[in-house]
Amino acid sequence: xxxxxxxxxxxxxxxxxxxxxxxxxxEDLTQQVAVAVARDFDKYDPDTPFLRWAIVIAxxxxxxxxxxxxxxKIVFSQDTLDALADAAxxxxxxxxxxxxxxxxxxxQIQNKSRQALKLRYEEDLRTKEIATxxxxxxxxxxxxxxxxxxxxxxxxKKKIDSET
Amino acid sequence: xxxxxxxxxxxxxxxxxPEQARALQDWIQADKANARAFLAAVRLHQQIGSQLRKDRxxxxxxxxxxxxxxxxxxAAIQALAELTRLNExxxxxxxxxxxxxxxxxxxxxxxxxxxxxxxxxxxGAIAAVMLLGVVxxxxxxxxPDNDQPIVETPVWPDETTPTTLPVVATLTDAVGAQWRSDDxxxxxxxxxxxxxxxxxxxxxxxxxxxxxxxxxxLLQAPCTFELTDHxxxxxxxxxxxxxxxxxxxxxxxxxxxxxxDVVDLGTEFxxxxxxxxxxxxxxxxxxxRAQPTExxxxxxxxxxxxxxxxxxxxxxxxxxxxxxxxxxxxxxxxLPHPYVASVLEAKPVAYWRFExxxxxxxxxxxxxxxxxxxxxxxAQLTEDGVVGKAALLTNQAEPYAYxxxxxxxxxxxxxxxxxxxxxxxxNERYEVDKDNSVGTLLSLYDPxxxxxxxxxxxxxxxxxxxxxxxxxDKPAKWWGVHRPPNWREHAIRCFPLRDLQSAEKQEIYSTxxxxxxxxxxxxxxxxxxxxxxxxxxxxxDQAGYTPRMLxxxxxxxxxxxxxxxxxxxxxxxKTPLGHGHQRALRGRxxxxxxxxxxxxxxxxxxxxxxxxGEALKDLID
Numbered sequence: 015x016x017x018x019x020x021x022x023x024x025x026x027x028x029x030x031x032x033x034x035x036x037x038x039x040x041e042d043l044t045q046q047v048a049v050a051v052a053r054d055f056d057k058y059d060p061d062t063p064f065l066r067w068a069i070v071i072a073x074x075x076x077x078x079x080x081x082x083x084x085x086x087k088i089v090f091s092q093d094t095l096d097a098l099a100d101a102a103x104x105x106x107x108x109x110x111x112x113x114x115x116x117x118x119x120x121x122q123i124q125n126k127s128r129q130a131l132k133l134r135y136e137e138d139l140r141t142k143e144i145a146t147x148x149x150x151x152x153x154x155x156x157x158x159x160x161x162x163x164x165x166x167x168x169x170x171k172k173k174i175d176s177e178t
Numbered sequence: 179x180x181x182x183x184x185x186x187x188x189x190x191x192x193x194x195x196p197e198q199a200r201a202l203q204d205w206i207q208a209d210k211a212n213a214r215a216f217l218a219a220v221r222l223h224q225q226i227g228s229q230l231r232k233d234r235x236x237x238x239x240x241x242x243x244x245x246x247x248x249x250x251x252x253a254a255i256q257a258l259a260e261l262t263r264l265n266e267x268x269x270x271x272x273x274x275x276x277x278x279x280x281x282x283x284x285x286x287x288x289x290x291x292x293x294x295x296x297x298x299x300x301x302g303a304i305a306a307v308m309l310l311g312v313v314x315x316x317x318x319x320x321x322p323d324n325d326q327p328i329v330e331t332p333v334w335p336d337e338t339t340p341t342t343l344p345v346v347a348t349l350t351d352a353v354g355a356q357w358r359s360d361d362x363x364x365x366x367x368x369x370x371x372x373x374x375x376x377x378x379x380x381x382x383x384x385x386x387x388x389x390x391x392x393x394x395x396l397l398q399a400p401c402t403f404e405l406t407d408h409x410x411x412x413x414x415x416x417x418x419x420x421x422x423x424x425x426x427x428x429x430x431x432x433x434x435x436x437x438x439d440v441v442d443l444g445t446e447f448x449x450x451x452x453x454x455x456x457x458x459x460x461x462x463x464x465x466x467r468a469q470p471t472e473x474x475x476x477x478x479x480x481x482x483x484x485x486x487x488x489x490x491x492x493x494x495x496x497x498x499x500x501x502x503x504x505x506x507x508x509x510x511x512x513l514p515h516p517y518v519a520s521v522l523e524a525k526p527v528a529y530w531r532f533e534x535x536x537x538x539x540x541x542x543x544x545x546x547x548x549x550x551x552x553x554x555x556x557a558q559l560t561e562d563g564v565v566g567k568a569a570l571l572t573n574q575a576e577p578y579a580y581x582x583x584x585x586x587x588x589x590x591x592x593x594x595x596x597x598x599x600x601x602x603x604x605n606e607r608y609e610v611d612k613d614n615s616v617g618t619l620l621s622l623y624d625p626x627x628x629x630x631x632x633x634x635x636x637x638x639x640x641x642x643x644x645x646x647x648x649x650x651d652k653p654a655k656w657w658g659v660h661r662p663p664n665w666r667e668h669a670i671r672c673f674p675l676r677d678l679q680s681a682e683k684q685e686i687y688s689t690x691x692x693x694x695x696x697x698x699x700x701x702x703x704x705x706x707x708x709x710x711x712x713x714x715x716x717x718x719d720q721a722g723y724t725p726r727m728l729x730x731x732x733x734x735x736x737x738x739x740x741x742x743x744x745x746x747x748x749x750x751x752k753t754p755l756g757h758g759h760q761r762a763l764r765g766r767x768x769x770x771x772x773x774x775x776x777x778x779x780x781x782x783x784x785x786x787x788x789x790x791g792e793a794l795k796d797l798i799d
Contacts, residue, residue, distance in 0.1 A: 028221035040224075094203045101213035105221065116225055126368075134191070135227040141191055145369075153388065154369035157351050160187045167222060172790060176696060 015055045019048060021107060022065045026072050029102040033076045033095055047072045065103045073099045111174050119169035126150075127162045134159060181205075186216065190223045345371040346405045347389045347412075354383030354519045355399070374407040380417070382523060384513050387412070393431035393442065394422040398510050399523075408432070414451040420462070420509050422446050434471065435459075437491035438498070441467040443482070448509030456493040460506040461485050468498060504547040515565045517769070517788040521599075524781060526771040527589035528733070530581075532559055532569045540569075540581060549587050551735065555579030560766060564601045564697050564789050568768035571736045578762035580737035586625060586730035589774050597773040598622070598642065598702040599785070604765030605694050608644055616738070616761040617644035619700065620770065622731040623739035639739045640731075642702060643761065644692050690718050697768070699786045705776035715786030717779065735770060736763040 026047060031040040050071050058067055076095060090098070123131060126148060133144045141159070145152040185202040188194040194202065206213050349370050357364050358379040366378075372387065380399040387395045390409040397403065401417025411432040412419075423431050423442045431442040433449045435457035440449055445464025451457045459468055461483045468489050469480035478498040483489060488506040489498050514522065521529060522543070529543040530551055540551035557579035560570040571579050590596060600620060608617050623639035690713055692698060701712040708722035732739075738761035769789070 024221065024225075025217075028217050028224060031224050032217055032220040091203055094206050097207045097210070097213045098217065101210050101217060104210075104214055105217055108221070108225070113225075113229075116222075116229055120226070120229055131226065132230060135230045140193060150369035151348055151350070153348070153350050156187065156191065158368070159191060160183065163187070163190075163222065163226070164183075166226065170222075 015052065018064045019051060019068075022068060023048075024108040025065055025102060025105040026068050028105060029069060029098055030072055030076065032098050033073075033090060043072070043075050046075055050075070063103060065105075069099050069102045072102075111177050112170070115170040115173040115177075116166070118173060119166050122169065123162060123166070127158060130155060130158050131162060181212075181215065186219050190219070344374050344407060345390070346374050346407065346409050347372040347387050349385060350388045350394070351386040351513055352383060353385075353513050353516050354523065355380060355385045356382040372405050374405050377402065377404040377415075383519055384510065386513060389428070389431065391427045391431070392423075392425045393428035394424075395433075396420040396422065396510065396513065406434070414449055414457075416451050416453055418448065418450045418507060418509060420446065420448045420511050423464075435491075437471065437474070437477070437493060437496055438489075439469050439471055441469065443467060446511065448507070448511075450507045450509075452493075454493060456491045458488065458490045458501070458506055459483065460488040460503065460509065462509070462511060470496075508543065508546060515788075517565050517785060520781075520785055520788055521769065521771050524771075524773060524777060526599075526773045528587055529769075529771045530735075531566065532563065532768060533566050534559070549583055551581040551733070552584055553579075553581055554737075557581060557736070563766070563768040565769060568601075568603070568766045569735070570766055571763050573736075573762040573764045578737055580762065581733075581735040582737075583733045584625070586732050587772060588730075590622075590731050590772060593704075593774055595703075595705050595774075595776040597704070597775065597777045598771075599700070599773070599777070599782075600642075600770040601697050601699055601768045601789070602644075602692075602763070602765060603695075603697045603768075604644060604692070604763065606644075606764045607694065617763040617765065618734075618736065618738040618761045619643065619763060619767065621734040621737070621739035623734065624730070625732045626730075640702075641738055642700065643738070644763070697766075697790075699789065701777065701782050701785075703776045703782075712779070712782050715783040733772070735767055737761060 023044070027040065027044050030043045030047070034040045034043060047068065051068055054071070058064070073095065120131075129148060130144055133139045133147055139147070141152045141155045144150075145155045148155065150158070182198075182201055182205050185194060185198040185205070188198050189202055202216075206216050349366050349368060349372065352366075352368065355366070357366050358381055359377070364378075366385075372378075379402040380397050382399050384399070385397045387397065389395075389411070393410055395403075395412050396419060398418045398420075401419060402415040403417070403419070404413040404415065405411075406413055410428065410430060411434065413434040415436070419433070421431055421433055421440070421442060423429055423445055429442060429444050433440040435449050435451040436453050438457045438459065440447065440459050443465045445466055446462045447464075447466050448460045448462065449457060459466065463485055465482055465484050467480055467482050470477040474496055477496040478491075481489070481498065486503050488501045488503055490501045490505075491498050510522075513519075518531070526544060528549045530540050531543055532540055534540055538553040540553065542549040542551075555577050556572075558570045558572075559567045561567055569581065573579060598620060602619050604617055606617060619642045621639055621641045692713075699712075699714050703710045703712070708720060710717050711719045
């Protein structure tokens, strides 16, 4: 079970983060789903894809916690959650090549782009707070984060393609 | 439905508006592929955070003086847990979190100031001693020979920028932008606020300026403009810009151009200005009102223009005239990819990007009503180009698909210098015993000559091909080619055969094999010294000869001009070419550009770096 969980945890986590945009809520839910999967693993049918089974558990956890989303500015509709749950099992696994490409491409980011990434992801700041720290406008920070993510994705794709 | 990148980013950063949230959900529900794409974006977002936090955790562990022990590890975990708790508290009570962070920051700043002060005092003492030494040296030995001052590009605004003028706009984005103010180069940092009456020139690249009311002006170099004291207007002295007014507050955005004011009524529109010849407006979406300026209020009657309508004001008459959309300048409606910006800056005479969604015509980015490629056969567009979409030629069997201009490229006359630049992708190893022995990337040919030649070496054409190793062992007699000693199998060949001046048979080949399964950048440069082939930014072969292909040339992509010359005139005598139908490319082509000049090696290297992400810092900083 441990191997199955570790192989599919990134996909489950991505679904939860998509459904619950607050990072800490998503982390909490991931832990809860892990406990639920471990507790109910004797009910898992090996003929069913593990990820599909685990996503059902994750979806139910999301529904149970909707009342705690008061912190979020957005709550996805039931139809959207269903669409995401339906697509979640199709996610590609996070491979060693993916992680290595991310690590390598992140290393290449410097200067203000790196500062913005660290403030957003390490300190979980919002764009206005980042703008204050970096003496930029909030709109410029949004643009910078967008361009940095796009450049990272492009860099990673090229690195992964060159390895395959 | 196009990918809602703004909405996805707003969601990932926790700040979507209700409209953005609705649009995002509509997009996710519309197609399972969209849901997958959204999950992939979320996953990357998560993994970035995980990796950065892990790096910080590892760094924190490494920075301790004591060797890492279980106890230290526990302490670090407890510290992170405390940080998480404080972060959560901060989310619930922002004041506490901000106060906590500010206290930490103030303390760190105070420590830093102490260090700076110490360094300044010590450094000042050392500098004083050194200065004394320099003064003594000058007195004893004489002054320096070079009196040229060291000039650094000042950061705008400088001390001469008036500070009492109102802020009316912000620089919100730029690609490859370089600026001048009062005819001196300046640096504009991203997010800089722009004041009224400041006049700036964008000399290179593209830039986006946003007014206080949210209207966006996308400027394309070369362009000179000035902000007015109005919070939703710009004066365009010369150059091109696109106005975008996507929010209710930005409506009424005014562009003052020579001879005409353009007032937005809720749109996207382009304005081109020239103080000598006049101004042109083209409406891409929505509507604008074109009206006379305050200086000439009775020059013409105001008129409302709708989508795909254009008008021009001539400087000498001041009158407004209707023009066809095809007569209007080409406007860049969005900030381009840095690679595209760099190609456009090099001023190609034709540039095909294969971004068209429909139809059998591929337009050139330079002049869309000219130099169009006609699609022959079932060539398609695919999403995985170098930048955006690309041309896909499967060519598993006849009839083969390709693209051609049919007529000559007007700007490619009899030139001493020209450049061909393209990207290709193939999974094919072209072999003579297969039904496809050569993969033609591009042919330039003289459409007037037709097939009026008896030997391929007399054909007025230039062809870039992916070759094979057959010729090493069996030189085909009709080619009459002598292989150079550095010939490699599976190389790229530049094919004409006969030098125009000496009539000797010459070719050039890449000294590297072409690679399969990845995009490669190929550039052919003809200069007054000869020809050079570049592969992935590096020169791979050179020859001091002049190709026979000079003069007006038509373009064929994905198929040799030799093949089709036979097909189009079946009654004419066949040329002894052999392999007549077997020079079709199986693969992809993208970003095909022709220049009426020789690109220099640094420019070629830069193009390759911008497209491959090797210049990641340039891309995002």
